[in-house]
Amino acid sequence: MQNKSHQVRIAQLGAYPFERLKALFDGHTPNPELEPIDAGAGEPRLPLPSFVADTLNANLTGFSKYPSTVGSIELRTAIAAWLKQRYGLESIDPATQVLTANGTRESLFAIAHALVNPDAPDDRRPYVLMPNPMYQIYLGAAITAGAEPWFLSCSEATGFAPDLAAVPEHVWTDTALVYVCSPSNPTGWIADEDYFRKLLELADRFDFAIVSDECYSEIYWQQRPAGLLEVAENLGRTDFSRCLVMNSLSKRSALPGMRSGLIAGDAKLIRQFTKLRSYTGPATPLPLQHVAAAAWSDELHVEQHLDVYRASLKAFFDVYGGEIPSGSFFVWLPVADDEAFALAAYTQQSVTVLPGTYLGAADQNGINPGTGYIRAALVDGPESAAELARRLKAVVI
Ligand SMILES: Cc1ncc(COP(=O)(O)O)c(C=O)c1O
Missing domain, CATH: 3.40.640.10 (Type I PLP-dependent aspartate aminotransferase-like (Major domain))
Incomplete structure (x- = not known):
């Protein structure tokens, strides 16, 4: 049998989760009364480790x-x-x-x-x-x-x-x-x-x-x-x-x-x-x-980061309830309808989270095990994590 062409394979790729999220939010506005919390991307937002600037400056000639x-x-x-x-x-x-x-x-x-x-x-x-x-x-x-x-x-x-x-x-x-x-x-x-x-x-x-x-x-x-x-x-x-x-x-x-x-x-x-x-x-x-x-x-900065992530996980689950995950800075929460929840979190609470459906795929049995969950990244420290938990608890769908 013939082998599929590369173009056909590229065409098979689905839209990336953040593009799908953008499309979901299109035409909707976040609640203007609340400061936005972006828990969508898994992007650490901690201060630069102290050695970065000095090491970079000392080695600039390497760019040539x-x-x-x-x-x-x-x-x-x-x-x-x-x-x-x-x-x-x-x-x-x-x-x-x-x-x-x-x-x-x-x-x-x-x-x-x-x-x-x-x-x-x-x-x-x-x-x-x-x-x-x-x-x-x-x-x-x-x-x-x-x-x-x-x-x-x-x-x-x-x-x-x-x-x-x-x-x-x-x-x-x-x-x-x-x-x-x-x-x-x-x-x-x-x-x-x-x-x-x-x-x-x-x-x-x-x-x-x-x-x-x-x-x-x-x-x-x-x-x-x-x-x-x-x-x-x-x-x-x-x-x-x-x-x-x-x-x-x-x-x-x-x-x-x-x-x-x-x-x-x-x-x-x-x-x-x-x-x-x-x-x-x-x-x-x-x-x-x-x-x-x-x-x-250097392990010192890594230990300092870990302290912040642990404090954030604790702050989140103290408010939200439930079990703290074993690893990563993500929380994976069951909800009734993940797309409806993510949209409501955005419009009601000015919070960005990802519907689990976007992170999964329909498997061999046609089931997407991400459906029915949302993912939130705890990347802004413990205070923001506690506020995120309060707002997610208040979402109504
Ligand atoms: C599971 C997983 N692997 C890999 C990456 C890619 O990260 P990077 O290319 O920055 O190392 C990410 C980024 O979010 C991730 O969540």
Whole structure:
């Protein structure tokens, strides 16, 4: 059977959640009597860490040089040192097992293009598995890479864990890549070591790669999240075979505008990915690589940020009631009708939140597990989080 053209795949992409939100709000105005609260985007809004300006100023001449795609060895060494201290890794080689990225978004997208066979016929396309609801980039990546997306439902019934048990054997057989996101956007679920172990067993049995999006790794309520590389190493997989971890400074260091991240794990996969990247060229400017090295080498600012996120989560749930999520700065709240709720929150309370429907997709059974939830980001500190909770409680639909 013929293989779908790239244009057809691009046309298959749905509108991005924020475009859908804009369309939902079109023609409506927020309540003018209330100061707006934007809890829609997961954009940290904390002060710049103190070392940013000094490090940048000291390295401005780097703007006159082309940076290499893989990143300077100094930055990769700083990243490897962070991975070692954060996850207790015995060893990770900065030269072969670490790459730099422009945030996680671009690398989460591009990796599917490196690992999926685009020539497979339409009736035997490789599967890319992903949580549902999900960070929408996984879905866009799978579609444009020519894969068949397969959705792992994250519902209350599974404790919001992506449901591996529901995947049929024929899907595992043709799986090229599984995305996992821990802590999870939007549900706040955290993968425990057992979950990663199970996934690694399946990866060996069915020969696929795991891409672990750990960009919220430093934002958690109590239990510090485990990482895929640490679980792999504990199992004796010192080569991190089949594993790629992606993380960034966007959430950990509240530097989303810097567009700086890491890719780490299996040297073979990294070589393959580097080849693709040497053509697409997502290199980080050298002065920013210096700032990034400083950010991966400092934990004080990360601990200060965590204090603010924990205080915000507590302030929110003290007012709203319910259970504090295990990780990330998102709250994932059940509501009767998520689109109607988001619109009412905007018009009645001047609050922007995302309908869960926009973060999920209709799965194999036609069910979108995001429907019936809204996502709010607690990114403006504890006072704003408490006010957000009061206003969300007052929404009437
Ligand atoms: C789950 C998840 N992964 C990745 C990203 C991308 O972040 P960045 O590219 O800034 O690292 C986001 C951003 O909101 C996210 O929520």
